[in-house]
Amino acid sequence: MSASTDTARTRLALVLGRWMPFAMLGLMLTWLVVVPLVILLVGSFSVTGLPVDFFTRGFTLDNYIQTYSDPFFWRMAWTTTVFAVCSALGSLTLGIILAWLVERTDLPARGLVRVLIILPLATPPVLLAIGWIMLLSPRTGFFNQLLQSGLGLSAAPFNIYSLTGMIFVDMLALVPSTFLILSPAFRNMDPNLEEAAMTSGARFHTMIWRVVLPLLLPAILAAGGFLLIVGFLVFDIPGAIGMPVGIFVLSTRVVYLATDAPTGMAEYGLIASMAIFFLVVLLLIAFGYQRATRRAARFVTVTGKGFRIRPFALKRWRWVAFGFVALYFTLVTIAPMGILIWASLMPWFAQPSWDMLQHVTLANHLDFFNNRRAVRAAQNSITISVISATAVAVISIIISWVVVRSNAVGRRVLDALAFLPIAIPGVMIGVALIFVYLTFDLLPIYGTIWIIVIAYVTNYISFGTRASNGVMVQLHSDLEEAAMTSGARWGRLMRSIIIPLTLPALVAVWIWVLAICMRELTSALLLQGRGNTTVPVLLWGYWTGGQPNRAAAVGVWLVVAMLFVIGLWQFMAQRSRLSGVRE
Amino acid sequence: MLDVRNLRVEYRTAGAPYVAVHDESFAVRAGEFFTLLGPSGCGKTTTLRSVAGLETPTAGRIEIDGVPVFDGATGRAVPTHAREIAMVFQSYAIWPHMTVFENVAFPLRVKRLPGAALRRQVDEVLQMVGLGDFAERPATMLSGGQQQRVALARAIVKDAKVLLLDEPLSNLDAKLREQMRRELRRLQKHVGTTSIYVTHDQDEALSLSDRIAVMRGGRIVELGRPLDLYLRPRHTFTARFVGQAELAPCKVVQAGADAVLVETKLGRFRARVNADIGARANHLMVRPEHVVFADADADADDGTGENMLEGQIANILFSGKLVEYEVQTGQGVVSVCAASNVLRTLGEAVRLHLPPEHCVLLTDGEGGGSLGDIPGGDAAPAGPGNRRTA
Known part of the structure; x- marks a missing residue:
């Protein structure tokens, strides 16, 4: 073998080595990710919504005109936004409180509490929604009936079949994920940073505002972005609660048009044009999310140096805080799972009572x-x-x-x-x-x-x-x-x-x-x-x-x-x- | 054993390429302990990684034991695993999922050495580094110094032609570093492997090396034995980076064969070291411990007033073995190091003698061609050598 062919071979191997991974993985990812999106885009410009017809019957904007000229669509987009933003804010608030309690305070039984917070991940959102419907449905809801008979009310105090109801359940469903995203940030923050603020003469609230929150902000923003994305795309909860009473969000509308359209035929054209709107909104959020998380990575204060966290003393608030956690766990697991287990043991749908046992x-x-x-x-x-x-x-x-x-x-x-x-x-x-x-x-x-x-x-x-x-x-x-x-x-x-x-x-x-x-x-x-x-x-x-x-x-x-x-x-x-x- | 010719390493950046190593050449002899010394960013680690094949140079040629492993002209680049090298990393790079034994055995397992021979060799090396009893420990259950020994054992056991050490002692505390330094030297002598050592610590470099290449801004400024670099440096950068130096810009008054008379702001001095630089000399240097107090040395004052300074002690730094005095003269401060047998007091008037045989003539750039032509935009480190005294 001559030196020059040897060299040529090395060069070829080098070039191939640099290009092969991209070629192989890129092809696979294109098939998985890009092709469906392109097909969807093409479909949105086709008469029937099916991409095939785009090539045989030509280009049309009808789907877009029909979708976006409909005031119902814009009302629905607004509902979706309210739903996503409110449930994200709700679960973010709960998540921050819980992460702080578990990671930085002397809350009793923190190990157990951590498990209790993560446990609801086992409940699929649709099940959580069904559980809460059984509890808060205006006619047959268990809690509603209890309150009604107990307080002598003439009408049910709560109606789960509402936007508020959807937000309430979605907020509960998202708390475990929020907690999982936030708790490492709370845990990994070097207490030296807080102590440095205190030795610099900062009071408690100054320290929280000027040091702790800015340090945690990237993680909180990242969690918020994630929650917003999930809020925009979740189907299960709005599907179970809102769809039966005609409160639509984007995702439920798409499923409705695909499976239950009044014409009996799936409205692929409308679905595709609606999906494009979806895609644009979500890409914007995802872009913000990625920027936030990239900044978060820069803030990471993992020094590899071990440190001991001096937990914040809750004093007499300890048991109040524990009660808060217990209330959360009741709302997200005990109550909905309790009614589900009860319902699963009944031959027909009936409220829990001694008679039914x-x-x-x-x-x-x-x-x-x-x-x-x-x-x-x-x-x-x-x-x-x-x-x-x-x-x-x-x-x-x-x-x-x-x-x-x-x-x-x-x-x-x-x-x-x-x-x-x-x-x-x-x-x-x-x-x-x-x-x-x-x-x-x-x-x-x-x-x-x-x-x-x-x-x-x-x-x-x-x-x-x-x-x-x-x-x-x-x-x-x-x-x-x-x-x-x-x-x-x-x-x-x-x-x-x-x-x-x-x-x-x-x-x-x-x-x-x-x-x-x-x-x-x-x-x-x-x-x-x-x-x-x-x-x-x-x-x-x-x-x-x-x-x-x-x-x-x-x-x-x-x-x-x-x-x-x-x-x-x-x-x-x-x-x-x-x-x-x-x- | 190792031959590096016209090595050049560039990194692609947004703007102009960043040159980490300029045309760099050196040769290391078999069995030699060779050190690349310089401040951070001087290209020493890049050079080492190029030898290991972890970095692909832009141009140049690297030969290990006569075998070309990189040649920019033909594009030949032997992959790391096929090179006759072993390496010790700054972070030790101990694999946390393996025991001490498995870590050290890895290079032999890759070579498919049979079990019994492997066992014997690993045990032997572990004994050598003093970890004979630690073989079955998980690698994460070791102290910093022990991890350092595992890393060393893993490199030694491979029995490669060239041993590469990338700042191996920099993560240890001062006491342990001292101890490991001795041990490293002993091991290297014992094993006899050609070693390339990278460090920014001049004490380490001086005490360990057979030869040192002082680097700055991607170039070798000066290359020589530790003794020569300390006593007879030729460049201001070397003088400042290796050891403590008292420097003064100077003008040559009269150049002779074995002595040069120069004029500085402190006065006139006769210098005998590096007299061959002659008229090109632009700095005068003396080591603080080579300056003597005239009252303590009978032959110091020859009556001519040459190489003499007068002043007052302005500051005293006592460090036990040595005492460092800062002497305020009419034209500036001069540091003097003396043994602690005679102690002087603050404010005491003293006369200093700078013996001509310890006065070193330096150039900062001319002749060697290493310093003067560093372009302004180059990311030369902000070391002491960068301060140009006009």
């Missing part, structure tokens, strides 16, 4: 385990969740390695592509995938579990890559370079160093994706076919089909499964923190 039956639960449809749904849910979670974890770690560590061409583009889906709601992914797989016959997966898997991978890849980017950044590059100077090649490096070191965090990502896939309703609902019903879709079907007791039984078992998965997740997260990737 004699009618308690396990029929609904037995039905869930014997009914072929239900068993099939459980199998589907498990299969879809496991495959999606595995795919997300594997793809995320590879993308992160390329983005954070390699010098591959276009790695920033990959990062942006992987982040984009955070702004695409489940509703839109669902609609877009219908478009894609109705348009192309390449992959005959319409109506199968695989189309749902694709929806989930697309949807959660942003979460997966954010998490694994974080781990990759923490992993000091010296650890890799030490392996290289020890003589290890790429494969060995991955096998012996990178994967073992990132595994605990990766498993945590896997379990977390598993959990959200198991409780996801929106995409699965839109993409349901004959053979791919999931447990939440089954539950939704029972509930909207007037079988609340069967729905409750399904819900109880879904929560049991979720509790198990979330317990596992917390355990792994704890372990990954303990085995901590230290520099």
Whole structure:
């Protein structure tokens, strides 16, 4: 072999090495993320809303004109904004108070409290909504009836079927996530910074305003951005509470037009033009969110130096604070889950009372385990969740390695592509995938579990890559370079160093994706076919089909499964923190 | 053993490329302990990482034991894992998921060494660094000094041609650093591996090295034995960076073969060190510990008044072994270091003698071509050497 061909080969390998990751991963991300969006965009300009017709029957603006000239649309956009902003502010307030209490004060039983705050993650939002409907429905709500008879009121004091009701339930549903985002910021703030303010002569409130809040502001902004996005795209709660009484938000409207349109045909044209509005609003929020989190990263005060937090003494407020936590837990778990368990044990819908105790039956639960449809749904849910979670974890770690560590061409583009889906709601992914797989016959997966898997991978890849980017950044590059100077090649490096070191965090990502896939309703609902019903879709079907007791039984078992998965997740997260990737 | 020719490393930035290493050349002999010394940002670590293959230079040529591992002209770049090097990182880079034994065994496992031989070699190296009893410890349960030894053992066990050490002692506390320095020197002599050591600590460099390359702004300013760099530096930067130096700008009055007479603001001085610089000399330097008090040295005053200064003691810094006096003369302050056997008092009038055989002539840029042509925009570190005295 001559020297020059040797050199040419090295050069070629170098160039290929720099381009290959982008080519492969870019192609995959394009298929997952860009194609659905483009198809959606094309569809919005087509007469029937289906992209195929755009090519055969030409361009039209009718969909846009019809959507945006309708005052109903603008009222709905306003409702959506009020709903998103109010529930974000509500859960942000609750989240900040809870994070401060748990991380920085001498609240009693803080370990238990932490578990109690995170636990509601096991309740799918749709179940929380159903629980609160059973409690606060104006005619049959348990609390309403209690208050009415107890206080002698002529009418029910609360009506869950209102915008306020939706905001109330959504706020409760978002608190655990808010807490999870905020508590590390509260925990990692070096108390020296506060002490420095105090020794500089600052009083308590000056310290809070001038030092503590500015330091936490990026984390709070980041949490706010996240909550706003979720508020704009959530379907479950407005779907369960608002849809039956005609209070629409964008996401419920899209589902309504897709499944329940008055004409009997799905209004794909209107859906597509509406979805574009969605996309623009969400991209704006996501952009702000990313800027806020980037600033947050700059503020990170993790010095690697250990410090002991001197908890703030609550004194006689300790038990008041504990009571506050207990009230929160009652509202978000005990009350709604209590009524659901009760309902699941009843042969028909009835209020809790001593008289009804004699009618308690396990029929609904037995039905869930014997009914072929239900068993099939459980199998589907498990299969879809496991495959999606595995795919997300594997793809995320590879993308992160390329983005954070390699010098591959276009790695920033990959990062942006992987982040984009955070702004695409489940509703839109669902609609877009219908478009894609109705348009192309390449992959005959319409109506199968695989189309749902694709929806989930697309949807959660942003979460997966954010998490694994974080781990990759923490992993000091010296650890890799030490392996290289020890003589290890790429494969060995991955096998012996990178994967073992990132595994605990990766498993945590896997379990977390598993959990959200198991409780996801929106995409699965839109993409349901004959053979791919999931447990939440089954539950939704029972509930909207007037079988609340069967729905409750399904819900109880879904929560049991979720509790198990979330317990596992917390355990792994704890372990990954303990085995901590230290520099 | 290691040959670096015209090495150049550029980083792409938004504007003009940032040049981390300018055309840099040096050769390290087999078994030598060679140090790259300089302030942060001088390009020393970049040079080391280029040798390891962790950094891709823009141009130049690197040979390890006669084998070219990088050649900018042909584009040849041997990947890191295939180079005959071993490296100790500043952060130690101990893998937290492995035991001490597994960390050290890693390079041998990569080589697919059979179990028994591997066990024996790892044990031997662990004994050598004094960690024989720690083999089965998780690597995270070690103190800083012990982690340092693991990192060293892992590099030694690979038995590579060149050992690269990137500021390995900078994360240790002062006492431990002193101890590890001795141990490092002992180990290096024992193993006999050619070593390239990067540091910004001149004490470390002086006590460990066979030869030192003093770097600044991506260039080697001066290269030589520790003794020469300290006693006979030729550049103001070296004089200031290696050890404490009393410097004064000077004009040459009369240049002779073995002595040069110069004029400074402090007076006239005869200097015998670096007399060959002659008329090009523009700074005069003397080490504070080489200045003597005239009353303590009978031969100091030869009556000519040459190399003599008068002043008062303006400040005293007592550090135990040595005492540093700041002497206020008519034209400025001169530092003098003396042993603590005779103590002087504040305000005492003293006469100082700067012996010609310790007066060093320096250039700051001319001749060597290393300092003067650094462009203004270059990110040269704001070290003491940058202060130009006109």
